[in-house]
Each structure stands twice: as C-alpha cells, then as structure tokens.
Amino acid sequence: MKIFYAVQATGNGHISRAMTLMPHLQKWGTVDVFLSGNNSHLAAQLPVRFRSRGISLYYNNTGGLNYSKIAFQRNPLALMKEIKELPVGQYDLVINDFDFLTSVACRLQRVPSVHFGHQASFRYTETPRPAQRQWHGELLLKDYVQATHHIGLHFKKYHPSIFGAIIKEEILQAAPSEQSHITVYLPALSDQTLLRLLSPVTDQFFEIFSKETRSLTRKGNLLFRPIEQQAFNRSLIHCSGIICGAGFETPAEALQLGKKILAIPIKGQYEQYCNAAALDQLGVMTISSTESVQTQHIRRWLDQGKTLHLDYSQSIQEALEYLFSVATTRQPSAPIIGQPVCAP
Template structure:
C-alpha cells in the first residue's frame, strides 16, 4: 500500500503527533510525507517527500494572531500551482492532518481522503464550544480541509469517530515527579512580555520555552529554554504544573501525566477557544487573556485547582483500528 501523509507545520503539535504515528503507518505500507507550513519550531525526524510553505499562522508578542503577517504570507498563484501538481492520485490512501493543499488537490482530482487529527473532531457538534461561537471559526474547522472520512482526536471521545489524544512515547513511558518548577509554553508571547508577566512571582521558578531562545538563559526566577522536544518533555514530566496555550498536544500530555494545567488560548484562534471550553468542563483553569488581575488568578490557581488525569495509553491502537478497519 502506498500512503500519502499530509502534515501541517503551522505549529509543533501536528509534527509531534506525526512522529508518533509514522512507525505505525509504516507497518501498513510505504509512507510519503507532505510537510506544509513554515512556522514550527520542531523538525520532523523522517524523510520528507513533498515540501510546501503552505498556509502558516503567525503571532504578535501579546497573545494574539498576527493577521497582517498571515495575509502577506499567502501566495495564491503558488497555492493554485501546488494543488494542481500534488500527485495525490498516485496513492492508495491519503491521510490529511488538517492541510489545505492536500484537501483541495483531492477534491479537484476526485481522490478519497481521510482527515485524521484533532481538527477532524469538530465535525461533531458534541465537541465542546465556547459560549460565543464564531461562524468563521466553525467554517474553517469544518471546511478548511474537507475529506471523505473523518477520524478525530480529542480530550474525551465525544462521538463515535473520535478517539483520545496521541501521546509521545517518552511521555507514555515516563514516571512523573514534582521538582517544583512550572513549565510554560505560550508561543504567542515574546520574552519581554513573559518576563513582565512571570518575574513578579518570586516564590516560584518558571521554565519558559521560547521561540526566541537559542540556548538556556536565566532572568531572575525564569529560565528561558529553546523549543526542543527532549527538553520540553523533561521539563513537563518533572514539573509541578503547566501553563500553556489552548492547543491540543501539550494539555493532552499534561493530563496524561496528571499535572495541574492553566490554559490561555491564543486570541483569535477559534480552535483554541473550543479546546479551552473542553478543558474548563474537565476542571482546568482557563483564561481569555492575561491582564492586570493575573497575580490574583495565579494565586487562586495554585491554591484551589487540582490536577486531573486520564489514561491515554491506548489512543494509537484505537486510532489505527479506526483508520484501517473501517
């Protein structure tokens, strides 16, 4: 079997998930990878057959999307050409983790595909949404990468085509401990803003993973670290608690490890607002934004909120079963 696997590289989560799934997919056939997007901090540790700048997300330094930079990065003529040239028709199975060019190529060439990933779960209205729904956000989640079949991943199996998150092997095999530090990953904030936010909590030590850092750098009670899979895994496994955005992979891993979480969605990213709604229902503290009340909120979180835990160890076998036996 020849398998085409489209991986979105607009963030680290899609790449992290693909590296875990690839060995299992290779048991079923020869896998060619299409990597699309250019603002991930992680490298895909596998041969890449097709590469595209694709459609990427960019951020400000204050917790929101940079819409102007996103718009400027889009080359419609190049996209049209890539859609035409992408050889999806040569494959027995096309797996798409929320990637637009692949979806458009399959639609144009009448090639069946499977949308397999977190965003696929939003085809179900059973998946939690924020009180204020976004029509544009709902359209993007449901129509941006259309497919013939959907296999979704989410914190809970909200529907019959949804399974629980794919967790990295290093996390599955880890023995969590509490060394007292708080692991922070807020990619839509820059280091000056992060220093302003966290330097006032003198009684707490923060390990902050920053897209700006090339090496470890200490600023008072903050240790800035470059985004690295191995270092982030180690920090999270031994953390007292996790502060992260409203993404999917990091909260999932923190939940599997039984760590206390604070989730702060990137403003303007509707999927993250939906994730926050789901986490809130599970008992996780979520914030719309960081403002002047943050010291009081942080204190409440430290004193009143408890970790939650789910066992996600069977997620990959369940995912493969749905993918190849349906």
C-alpha cells in the first residue's frame, strides 16, 4: 500500500506526532510525507518526499491568530499550481494532519482522504467547547480541512471516531518521579513576565523553558533553560507539576505521567480555549488566559491542584486499526484491507 501523509508544519506538535506514528504506519505500507508550512522549529526526522511553504498559521504578539498574515502569505496562482501538482491520486491512502493544500487537492482530484489528528476531533459536537464560542475559531477548526473521514485525537474518547493522545515512546516508557521542581512552558509569556509572576513564590523552585534564553540562567528560585526537547522531557518526567499552555501534546504527556497540571490558554487561541474546557471537565486546574494569570493563581494551584493519570498507551494501535478499517481507496466502494504488511 502507498500512503500519502500530509503533515502541517505550523508549530512542533504535528511533526512530533508524525515522527511517533511513522514506524507504526510503515507496518501498513510505504509512506511518503508531504511537509506543508514553514513555521516549525523541530527537525522533521521523517521520509519527506514533498515540501511546500503551504499555508502556515501565524500568531500575533498576544498569541492570537494573525489572520491578515495567514491570508496574504502566498500568491494565489502559485498556490493553486502547487495544489494541482500534488500527486494524491497516485496513492492508495491519503492521511491529512491539518493541511489545507492536501484537502483542496483531494477535492479537485476526487480522491478520498482521512483527516487525522487533534483538529479532526472538533468536527464532532461532543468535543468540549468553551462557554463563549467564536465563529471564526469554529470555522477554522471544522472547515479548514475537508475529508472523507475525520478521526480525532483528544484527552478523552468523546465520540467513536475520537481516540486518545499519541504519546512519544520516551514518555510511555518513562519511570516518573516527583522531584521538587515545577516545570514551566509558557512561550507566549516573556521571561520578564514570568520573573514577575513566579519569583514572589520563594518557597518553590521553577524550571522555565524559555524561547528567549540561550544558556542556563539562574535568578533566585527560577532557572531559565533554552527550549530543548530532551531536557524538557527529563524535566517533565521528574517534576512535581507543570505550568503550561492549553495546547494538546504537553498536557496529554503530563496526564500520561500523572502530573499535576496548571493549564493557561494563550489569549486569542480558540483551540486552546476548547482544550482548557476539556481539561477543566477532567478536573485539571485552568486559568482563563495568559493575560489574566496572577501570582495568587500559582499559589492556589500549588496548594490545591490535584494529580490526574490517564493511560494513552493503546491509542496508536486503536486509532490506526480504526483508520484502516474505515479508509477507502480512490474507489469509494472498495475498502482498504485492514491488514499490516507485517504484524504490529
């Protein structure tokens, strides 16, 4: 089986998930990756056959989507030329992790596809939303990618077509401990803001992963670290809790490890508001947005926050078995035989 796997290259989450999934997908056939976008800082250790600037998602200084930059980043004629040249029709299966170009190419060429990833979960009304919905946020999450099937990933199985998070093997196999530090990953906030927010909590040591810091910097009870994946994994595995945004991958890894979480959605990011609503339902402490967080919130969480453990160890097997059971070839009436090339 020939598999076309489109991966959105905005941020690191999509690429990280693709790297985790790749050895499992390759049991079902030959996989060619289409990397679409140019707004990621993670090296894609993937079998990339096609690349494009794609349609990257950009954010403004407050963390919200920069719609004008998104809309005017590409020449429409050049973009349409790329779309028409995508060889999706040459593959037995097209898997799309939130890429607009692949979505349009499949529609133009009448090729079935599977939208697979966290954003696909928002096609279903059962997926948690915040009390105040945003029409433009809903439009982006639900209609940015069109597909024959939508298979979502989320914190819980809110719908039969939604599965648990895809977790890196390093996290799944880890032996977590509870050391004295709190891990902090809030790239939307400046180092100065984090210093002002956390330094008054003098009885707690914070290990902060910062996009501004280039070397280890100690400031009282705060240690600022450059963002580096292995160092972050170690810090998360052995922390007593984590303060992070309300994205998907980092809170899911913390849930897998049974860590106490304080989730703070980035102001203006509707997807994070949705994730925060889901985490709140699970019993995870959340704050309304990065703009409203105060030192008193940190103290209350340290005193009252609770740990929660969810097991995502079977998510890959369950999600891929379902994907291959519902996916279709170019002829919608001819289902793909759900058998891997070698035994999983």
